[in-house]
Amino acid sequence: MSVASGECVAILGHSGSGKSTLLNLIAGLDRPSSGSVTVDGTRVDRLGEAGSAKYRRASIGMIFQFFHLLDDLTVLDNVMVPARLAGMGKGEAKRRAVELxxxxxxxxHAGAYPQRLSGGQRQRVAVARALMNKPALLLADEPTGALDxxxxxxxxxxxxDLNSEGQTILLVTHDAQLAASTAHRTIELVDGAVERDVVNDCGGAGPAARTPLTRPTGAVG
Incomplete structure (x- = not known):
């Protein structure tokens, strides 16, 4: 499978179909048993531990179902965390976080703590954090699953909106309606293999020239 720069693609599948494994492979948290993973020109499967950490900081933003915000940090400080880990100065990181x-x-809500916010507000904070280092790829893992x-x-x-501005997004969901109404394409996984890859009637902005995200030679298990 491949995902174009500027495209929004939904990954659909039942529990155990391989969605989480696929995200872990793309994020460099797991290694494929065969094939290769290329993101924004980087062969992720060839990176060592330090290289994988650097790659995630520079190229990947992640949004999770349950937000994973730090309750003892303010909203502003939560958003600044990725930039500070990447070595950005405090002043520059703060300006970027406030802008986002x-x-x-x-x-x-910049000075508030996450537990004082609604679920939708916390997810927006998580999106801001994910975008902090201007990632080439945004991975959204069931981003609406815990929301009303x-x-x-x-x-x-x-x-x-993010996709219309050119952000490449890989959306993992159980919700077929969310996939069809948000993404350009829906890829269905069954038992670790791509079962279907269909173009949706609606979705975000048109994709730019196609560049490889993943190029597996066999099924991802």
Missing amino acids: LGSLGIDR SNSAEGVRRLLL
């Missing part, structure tokens, strides 16, 4: 929070409409319908719709529209 403003663009996502939650800058008024109104908050979920807000996150869906946010993903559409």
Whole structure:
């Protein structure tokens, strides 16, 4: 399978189909038993531990179902964490974080702690954190799974907006309707293999020239 720069692709499948394994391979957390994984020109499967960590900081943003925010840090500090780990100066990191929070409409909560926010607001904080280092690829793992319908719709529209601005997104979900209404394509996994790869009628902005994300020679298990 491959994903173009600027494309939004949904990965659909039942529990145990290989969705989490695929994300771990792309993020450099696991190694494929065969084949290769290439993201933004980097052969991820060839990276060592230090190289994988550097690659994730520079090229990957991740959004999770349950946010994974640090409750003892303010919203602003949570968003700044990836940049500080990457060596960005505190002043520059703060300016970038404030800019992101403003663009996502939650800058008024910069000094609040995550537990004081709604689920939708916390997910927006998580999106800001994921975008902090301007990643080539945004991995969204069930980003609406823990949200009520109104908050979920807000996150869906946010993903559409990000994609329309050129952000490449790989969305993992159990929700076929979310996949069809958000992504350009839906790839269905069954038992670790690509079963279907279909173009959706709706979705975000048109993709740019195709570049490889993953090029497996066999099924991912």
